[in-house]
Amino acid sequence: MDKKECHEESSSSDEELSRRVSEDQESSEEQVSGAVYSEMHQMISSIYAELHFCKQDYKYDQFLGPEGNVDVELINKSANKYRLRFPTAGWYLWSATGLGFVVRDAVTVTIAFGSWSQHLALDLQHHEQWLAAGPLFAVTAEPEEAVAEIHLPHFISLQAGEVDVSWFLVAHFKDEGMVLEQPSRVEPFYAVLDNPSFSLMGILLRIARGTRLSIPITSNTLLYFHPHPKDIKFHLYLVPSDALLTKMIDDEEDRFCGVRLQTSPPVEPLTFGAHYIVSNSAHLEIIPTELKLSYRSPGEIQPFSKFYAGQMKEPIQLEITEKRHEILVWKTVVKPVDIQLGAASAPRTFSGAAFVRENHRQLQARIGDLKGVLDDLQDNEVLSENEKELVEQAKTRQSKTDALLSMVEKKGDRALELLFRSLSERDPYLVSYLRQQSL
Numbered sequence: 001m002d003k004k005e006c007h008e009e010s011s012s013s014d015e016e017l018s019r020r021v022s023e024d025q026e027s028s029e030e031q032v033s034g035a036v037y038s039e040m041h042q043m044i045s046s047i048y049a050e051l052h053f054c055k056q057d058y059k060y061d062q063f064l065g066p067e068g069n070v071d072v073e074l075i076n077k078s079a080n081k082y083r084l085r086f087p088t089a090g091w092y093l094w095s096a097t098g099l100g101f102v103v104r105d106a107v108t109v110t111i112a113f114g115s116w117s118q119h120l121a122l123d124l125q126h127h128e129q130w131l132a133a134g135p136l137f138a139v140t141a142e143p144e145e146a147v148a149e150i151h152l153p154h155f156i157s158l159q160a161g162e163v164d165v166s167w168f169l170v171a172h173f174k175d176e177g178m179v180l181e182q183p184s185r186v187e188p189f190y191a192v193l194d195n196p197s198f199s200l201m202g203i204l205l206r207i208a209r210g211t212r213l214s215i216p217i218t219s220n221t222l223l224y225f226h227p228h229p230k231d232i233k234f235h236l237y238l239v240p241s242d243a244l245l246t247k248m249i250d251d252e253e254d255r256f257c258g259v260r261l262q263t264s265p266p267v268e269p270l271t272f273g274a275h276y277i278v279s280n281s282a283h284l285e286i287i288p289t290e291l292k293l294s295y296r297s298p299g300e301i302q303p304f305s306k307f308y309a310g311q312m313k314e315p316i317q318l319e320i321t322e323k324r325h326e327i328l329v330w331k332t333v334v335k336p337v338d339i340q341l342g343a344a345s346a347p348r349t350f351s352g353a354a355f356v357r358e359n360h361r362q363l364q365a366r367i368g369d370l371k372g373v374l375d376d377l378q379d380n381e382v383l384s385e386n387e388k389e390l391v392e393q394a395k396t397r398q399s400k401t402d403a404l405l406s407m408v409e410k411k412g413d414r415a416l417e418l419l420f421r422s423l424s425e426r427d428p429y430l431v432s433y434l435r436q437q438s439l
Helices: 003-008 014-026 038-054 122-128 243-255 336-345 352-358 360-366 370-379 385-393 397-409 413-426 428-438
Strands: 062-065 068-071 073-076 081-086 090-094 099-103 107-114 130-142 147-153 168-174 177-181 190-194 200-206 219-226 233-240 259-261 275-280 290-292 305-308 316-322 327-334
Touching (some): 068 081, 130 243, 168 190, 233 243, 259 336
Antiparallel strands (some): 073 081, 081 107, 147 190, 168 177, 219 233, 233 305
């Protein structure tokens, strides 16, 4: 599929995909049995390809199905656990994650997300040359026999023929430990299990010992900016093409007011474990300049490159180059208008000012880098030199933070927003913890 065409047209929206799924499945009025029609498989493969190449932001609250969208109910937010009911036979796709089902009859499914690092020790991964190749899902179905197939997404690139499909395994994590199962077949963006049994499950790649680890994977670049009147900050991630991982990074960036810019992914597969150099046309300092393409489970801290662009009055060209062979693998141009449009379209549901007011007591007791926060507020002209000295002259640490919070609250929402931004930079774990408590 032509990526330019995909970028210019909106044919890959959830509504269009839902129409495609419905029309293609209407050709068969029969219930899906153990032998699924090859035409359906071709249709499924083509839609997975659209999902991969077009990189739309699909909805987490809907599956695509033969009779239209099926609503997904979030039943446990802290555990990321969902429930839904497939009303009829057919193929269903969770476009936001790449997870799919072919069902013979109506069935109720629950889905939660897991972390590889909690179940597969890193030293074991290295010793056995395991590679987590996609998200980990905890799935149940009632009745289980109604599910003819489950499609588990993966980010391994098969197009170059460098990966043997016999390396693909479905890992089940059960009470007795990890149980491995050979998939029924492996497609470019997903692996299939026929008549599956359900558990905490995902795709693993097992490379034979002595094999040089050079695995091509589909990848994604995620570029965020953090608005600031004087110094706009950017975060650039290079990660495997894992929809769940992207969502988790989106959520984490959103906690600190990051806004994602729409960019195309690298055109060609990249090499797992390789190092890539980030550069820009404006000669801005990038920290770090080197990123290693690796997989960390959603929920873990994901590495990124950071740089500041001042007020950004001129376009900036960003590039990623493979370090060993000095091959350009990705580039994009960010223009000032992109920042303006991104800031205008960013959700306004969260208020840093409200956060500070609601957490006054907790912040009073727990602000760590008080000196750094005071410096930030003085630099942003929230506090004068005299006001800063008044805070510093208080006798105890708690009385200093109380004086600071009271002083800033009297100055209004703008001052509180700048205080929140400083706290997010100086003590992100405290801010994240307090935000989680308020959910």
